[in-house]
Amino acid sequence: MRVALIYPHYGHKVFNENLSLVDREFGRFPYISYGYVARCIKEWGGDVRLFDAMATGIGYEETFRRVKEYNPDLLGFAAHSAQTLPDTIAWAKRMKADSGLPILVGGYEAGRYSAEIMHHSCFDYLCTGQAQGFMSPFLDAFQKRGDFKSVPGLVYRSGENVVSSSVPAGRIAFNDFGVPDRSIFDHSAYYSHVSQRRNFTIGVSSHGCPYGCSFCCMANTGHDAKSAEQVFAEIQDCYQNYNIREIDWFDPLMFLQKRRIVDICERIQAAKMDLYWSARTRADTLIDSASGQIDEKFIETLASSGCKRLFIGIESGDQDVLQNINKGLRTRDLHKLFSSLRAHGIRVLGFFMIGNPGETAATVRKTVALAKSLPIDYAQFSITLMKPDTQLSAQYMVPAIGFDYWREFIKGTVVERVLPSPWTRLRREEQERMAYWAYVSFYFRPTMIARSLRRVESFAELGKYARVAAKILMRYIVGFFKRTN
Numbered sequence: 001m002r003v004a005l006i007y008p009h010y011g012h013k014v015f016n017e018n019l020s021l022v023d024r025e026f027g028r029f030p031y032i033s034y035g036y037v038a039r040c041i042k043e044w045g046g047d048v049r050l051f052d053a054m055a056t057g058i059g060y061e062e063t064f065r066r067v068k069e070y071n072p073d074l075l076g077f078a079a080h081s082a083q084t085l086p087d088t089i090a091w092a093k094r095m096k097a098d099s100g101l102p103i104l105v106g107g108y109e110a111g112r113y114s115a116e117i118m119h120h121s122c123f124d125y126l127c128t129g130q131a132q133g134f135m136s137p138f139l140d141a142f143q144k145r146g147d148f149k150s151v152p153g154l155v156y157r158s159g160e161n162v163v164s165s166s167v168p169a170g171r172i173a174f175n176d177f178g179v180p181d182r183s184i185f186d187h188s189a190y191y192s193h194v195s196q197r198r199n200f201t202i203g204v205s206s207h208g209c210p211y212g213c214s215f216c217c218m219a220n221t222g223h224d225a226k227s228a229e230q231v232f233a234e235i236q237d238c239y240q241n242y243n244i245r246e247i248d249w250f251d252p253l254m255f256l257q258k259r260r261i262v263d264i265c266e267r268i269q270a271a272k273m274d275l276y277w278s279a280r281t282r283a284d285t286l287i288d289s290a291s292g293q294i295d296e297k298f299i300e301t302l303a304s305s306g307c308k309r310l311f312i313g314i315e316s317g318d319q320d321v322l323q324n325i326n327k328g329l330r331t332r333d334l335h336k337l338f339s340s341l342r343a344h345g346i347r348v349l350g351f352f353m354i355g356n357p358g359e360t361a362a363t364v365r366k367t368v369a370l371a372k373s374l375p376i377d378y379a380q381f382s383i384t385l386m387k388p389d390t391q392l393s394a395q396y397m398v399p400a401i402g403f404d405y406w407r408e409f410i411k412g413t414v415v416e417r418v419l420p421s422p423w424t425r426l427r428r429e430e431q432e433r434m435a436y437w438a439y440v441s442f443y444f445r446p447t448m449i450a451r452s453l454r455r456v457e458s459f460a461e462l463g464k465y466a467r468v469a470a471k472i473l474m475r476y477i478v479g480f481f482k483r484t485n
Contacts, residue, residue, distance in 0.1 A: 001046040001143055004072035005034050005184070006063070008091035009053050010084045015419045017353075017382040019435055027192040028055045029202050031078060032250075033107065033131075035180025040135035042181060050184040060091060064098055072101065074142065079107040079117055082388040082406045089120050089412070096122040104138075106131065109410075111169070112389065114155050116410040118162045129153035129169025132177055174207050174224045179234045187242050194309060194349065194378055197246035197276050201238055205231045205264075209252040211282070212326045213313075214391035215353065215384055218252040219326075225256070228263035235264075239273055246276040248309075255285035258298060265305035278309035283329060286337055294340050303344035309378075310341065313351040317370030318363040321356045324423075325384075326391075331370055338375045349378035354438065355431040356384045357392075357423035364426075368438045377451065381438040383431050386419050396422055 012023040034050055041048040049070055053063045067075070077092050079085055092103055105117060106127030114126050125142075127134045129152060137151045148156050153169025155162060187199035206225035209218040226234075238244035255261050268275060288295040314334065316322050322329050338348050352367055371379045386393040388406045397404060400420045408414040418428045426434075442448065 001074070001139065002070060002072040003041050003046055003048045003074045003076055004067050004070055005037065005048060005050045005076045005078075006067070006091060006095065007031055007034070007050065007052040007054055007078065008063075008087055009059075010087045013083055013416055015385065015417065016083065017385045017387075018380075019383075019432060019439075022380070022382075025193055027195070028190050029192070029248075030055070030182075030185045030187075030190050031080065032180055032202055032204060033078065033080065034076075034184065035182055036177055037076065037106075037131045037135065038181040038184045039178060040131045041139070044136045044139050046139060048184060052186070052189070055186065055189040060094060064095065067095070068099065075099070075101050075103045077103060077105045077123075079105050079110040079113070082109050082113065082410060085109065085113075085117070085410050086412065086416070089117075089122070089410075092122040093120065102142075106134070109388070111153075113407065113410050115162075116407050118155055118157075119411045121157075124157050126155040127153055127169075128155060130172050130177075132172045133170040175226045175230055177226070179230075179237050182237065182242055185242075187244055192248055194278075195246050195248065196308070199242060199244045200246045200248070201242070201244050202248045202250050203231075203234060203238075204250050205234075205254060206251045206256070210256070211253070211328065212391070213315075214325045214357070214395075215315075215387065216252075217387050217389045219391065223253070223256050225260060228260050228267065231260075231264050232267040235268065235273070235275070236271070239275060245274065247278075249277065249279040251280060253281060253285070254279040255281040258285070258295075262298070262301055265301045265307075268305040273306065275306045276308045277306050278311065279307070280311040280313075283312050283314075283334060283337060286341075287333075294337055296340060299340055299344050299346070303346055307346055309347045309349060311349045311351065314370070314374075315351065315353045316356055316359075316363065317367035318358075321358050321363050324357040325353075334370075334374055342375050342377075347377040348375075349380060350374065350376045352379060352381045352438070353384045354381055354435050355421050355424050355426055355428075359384070359424040359426055361426070361430075361434070364434045364438070368441055371438070371442050372445070379438075379442045381435045381442075383428070383435060384421060384424075386421070392423070396420075 012020040016023055018026070038048045051063050051067055075095055077088050079088060096103060102124040103122055104125040104127065105123050110117060110126055111128040114128055117123060118126055133152050138154060141148050141151055148154055149166045151165050152167045154165040182201065187201055190200050192200065206223060208221035208223045210220065210223055212219045235247065238247060286295055286299060287293065314329065315325060315327055317331060319331065341348055350371060352371055354364055386397055400422045405414065405419065421428070
């Protein structure tokens with residue numbers, strides 16, 4: 001049996017948290033969940049191939065030609081984000097019309113929005129749970145055209161009806177997922193806007209976050225981490241089999257279990273790997289819990305193992321705004337911490353948000369001033385959004401709009417639109433204008449330009465930075481003249 005996994009083009013949406021330019025230049029990343037799906041299919045005895053139109057830059061027609069040449073029995077699509085699901089649905093509809101093949105959809109949002117997704121007749125099967133407990137019984141039933149009622153977590157079409165199997169989706173610990181099958185990816189096609197080496201990939205070593213930030217869909221979701229042994233096995237697979245020399249770990253909060261991270265770092269050092277890696281974490285995970293001081297030993301361990309970059313959410317320079325979003329961060333502690341990271345050769349990318357609850361033009365200026373005062377090498381300024389399954393969405397969506405926009409957006413009953421932010425008086429256009437100003441103010445300083453040039457390791461990297469900088473500056477200048485004329 002052959003299964004074709006499709007990853008379509010995903011375009012910028014008017015409600016996105018990032019500016020359109022940032023979305024376009026952010027990078028190309030492998031959808032690593034497909035690696036786990038591929039592993040499950042191969043362990044069952046099937047064949048699988050990925051058609052990543054986003055990474056390769058090919059359009060629908062060429063993608064379909066390649067899929068047709070592969071001659072699969074089943075097509076697979078991912079519902080990994082409510083915001084991008086209409087793009088997935090559009091491609092699935094075309095694939096269904098052109099091929100007539102059955103389509104399976106799964107992913108993070110499939111369980112939450114199963115009814116809305118199956119509202120679209122292009123989908124024949126939907127997995128509400130994890131691939132690990134699903135694929136084998138599903139493929140058995142699919143191949144034999146047998147009884148789907150016993151497939152865990154399956155939603156499927158039976159005649160004119162959409163029905164659910166009699167067995168609920170099980171829950172498998174992340175540590176039991178094993179290593180994703182990266183043979184399906186063309187690793188030379190992937191990069192991040194701040195990555196420095198090829199081949200590049202992403203990894204996920206843990207799921208969930210126990211903190212309660214009101215803007216985040218991962219808030220209060222616990223923490224399920226792979227063991228250091230499992231993570232290192234994945235690193236070895238990347239390094240030895242795919243010539244990967246830079247890994248960006250996409251965990252919402254990678255450093256929650258510090259002993260695990262130290263173990264991973266020590267394994268990398270013992271193997272003498274020439275590897276760069278980066279991660280997302282909170283500032284307080286770099287503080288020693290016993291003394292309340294910066295954990296210099298931990299930072300040194302990170303740096304010695306090849307950690308080159310940390311993505312840290314700062315969000316705002318105003319303490320009241322931070323309290324409004326349940327961030328639990330003291331900005332006065334950051335300068336010394338980030339100085340220590342820089343001294344060890346670890347660059348910081350600070351995440352900042354514009355349009356938070358209680359936000360004003362004055363608090364935005366405080367945020368930008370804080371970003372410029374900190375010893376950080378990168379800053380990302382995004383717009384606060386009512387994302388699906390967040391506290392902000394639960395509190396404000398229905399009172400502001402009158403219905404659950406995301407459910408209707410996925411069903412296709414409402415169009416793409418800018419969402420309100422009733423928690424601030426700043427209009428969306430003001431927030432975007434301030435975001436462009438924030439980028440220009442942060443990056444177009446003589447000290448920042450000089451620092452950026454010093455850290456460049458290749459002409460390709462220099463060209464990437466120069467292209468993005470020129471576009472941001474031009475967009476800001478054009479916007480300025482529009483406002484003054």
